Amino acid sequence: MAYIDPDREAWQVFKTLPKGQPINMLNLIRLKPRAEYPADHPDHGKDLTGLDAYRAYGRTSAEVFARVGGKQIWVGKPQVMVTGPGSEAWDLAFIAQYPDAEAFIAMVRDPEYREHVIQKIRIGYELPYDVIGLMKDGTRFNLEVKGKNSLEQIIVRNTSTDETQSLDGAAMFVFIGVRPQSQLVADLVKRSDKGYIYTGPDLIVDKKPPQGWTLERDPFLLETSIPGIFAAGDVRFGTNHRVASAVGEGAIAFALMKEYLKVL
Numbered sequence: 001m002a003y004i005d006p007d008r009e010a011w012q013v014f015k016t017l018p019k020g021q022p023i024n025m026l027n028l029i030r031l032k033p034r035a036e037y038p039a040d041h042p043d044h045g046k047d048l049t050g051l052d053a054y055r056a057y058g059r060t061s062a063e064v065f066a067r068v069g070g071k072q073i074w075v076g077k078p079q080v081m082v083t084g085p086g087s088e089a090w091d092l093a094f095i096a097q098y099p100d101a102e103a104f105i106a107m108v109r110d111p112e113y114r115e116h117v118i119q120k121i122r123i124g125y126e127l128p129y130d131v132i133g134l135m136k137d138g139t140r141f142n143l144e145v146k147g148k149n150s151l152e153q154i155i156v157r158n159t160s161t162d163e164t165q166s167l168d169g170a171a172m173f174v175f176i177g178v179r180p181q182s183q184l185v186a187d188l189v190k191r192s193d194k195g196y197i198y199t200g201p202d203l204i205v206d207k208k209p210p211q212g213w214t215l216e217r218d219p220f221l222l223e224t225s226i227p228g229i230f231a232a233g234d235v236r237f238g239t240n241h242r243v244a245s246a247v248g249e250g251a252i253a254f255a256l257m258k259e260y261l262k263v264l
């Protein structure tokens, strides 16, 4: 059986261990015969062994390990499992010593370490927590979902402060991808308070075109408050957020651009 994530309760106990009390961590490593780098990794396809990948991880994480005061006090190569099942044999073993639990926690939270540890994940080992979300104000968080046969509880953990909030619930709706990325034209075209770009009829208020509109005609259907600038797809105010609509609006905007160019 592979134990990848630490037990949450045990991790809570670990965090409360006294300051200044050294931690000797016994690391038992089982390596994959071949490293499993994903296709976009520079080492993909180089036919590296799990040991090569683990050494690469060791080289890159050594600096952070030393920075928190960590040192390796023993290393060995297990030879044979004398008492216990042979299937529980290990390829490498070492003891890493940290000044205290806080130092270990500082290491696993170090952004540089987190980046390098990805190599370790690829040979079958993971960090306790991984950031899976970013809130509007920049707060990073991760989620843990709990339940026996269906969802019962969601635990939201702020990865900076470690604060957790437990929410009871039978369903979770993931609401992502709805912030319009219209900053590029923020000072140029009229937008809604949420950042969606107004076009065509949405620009006409009390039968009047938007302020600064210089043409005799009203804005075309997908034209913004600046003549000749068009908006299509999700970024446009009032769209129904569907692929087919975005594609169709793109084609319409192209036709309208030609209309605009005709009279120049």
Ligand SMILES: Cc1cc2nc3c(=O)[nH]c(=O)nc-3n(C[C@H](O)[C@H](O)[C@H](O)COP(=O)(O)OP(=O)(O)OC[C@H]3O[C@@H](n4cnc5c(N)ncnc54)[C@H](O)[C@@H]3O)c2cc1C
Residues within 6 Å of the ligand: 176, 177, 178, 181, 184, 232, 233, 234, 235, 240, 241, 242, 243, 244, 246
């Ligand atoms: C989770 C989720 C599920 C969805 N499921 C469906 C579905 O099942 N069916 C369906 O029809 N629709 C679905 N949609 C909606 C669909 O994805 C959108 O309606 C569609 O992708 C909109 O296309 P778009 O070209 O307007 O915008 P996008 O697809 O968002 O493309 C905009 C592009 O502009 C880029 N960009 C942003 N700012 C800049 C900048 N300053 N400079 C350069 N590039 C920039 C972005 O990176 C992005 O690649 C879903 C959306 C989400 C978020």
